[in-house]
Amino acid sequence: MLDEGIDVIARLWDGDLTFKGQHYDVDLAARDDLAEVLNIVQTPRPPIWVVGAWPHPKSMRRVLCCDGLLPVCKDEQAFRPTTPQDIRDMRTWLSDNGAGGGLDVVMEGETPADDPAKATDIAGEWADAGCTWWLDARWEMPHHGPDRERQVKERLEAGPPRIS
Secondary structure, three states, X not given: OHHHHHHHHHHHHOOOOEEEOOOOEEEOOOOOOHHHHHHOOOOOOOOOEEEEEEOOHHHHHHHHOOOEEEEEEEOOOOEEXXXXXXXXXXXXXXXXXXXXXXXXXXXXXXXOOOOHHHHHHHHHHHHHHOOOEEEEOOOOOOOOOHHXXXXXXXXXXXXXXXXX
């Protein structure tokens, strides 16, 4: 259903007003308010980024139908941390299976606000591996409270890591 749902969204954004699939049947061509519906479509359309679980082919094939990859690594039993080598391996697999060069690869982690050189080194390692986006995320607990608010504010004020 997820794969087909992505197909529905992408086709609607591309202007195709009908879709008939196994799970979804969409026909906007018969709507009286079609002009209003079409006016809400952004040009160019927003990118579709999906999670791809490496090294699982079904999950990675989903990425081939989209514009970007949010990578995770999952062995037989559990998720594990993603490494820069995993990104290189994913990029190779995607390229070998038809992905174009414009595919975004989004990595997230934490960089220090008070050490711009270290922040650049951290994000730069992922850029060197093939990531096109870096999201500085603060997922560790506690999520709320003065310490977390201070950390987020400091990171925002420091600006993004500078990758050349």
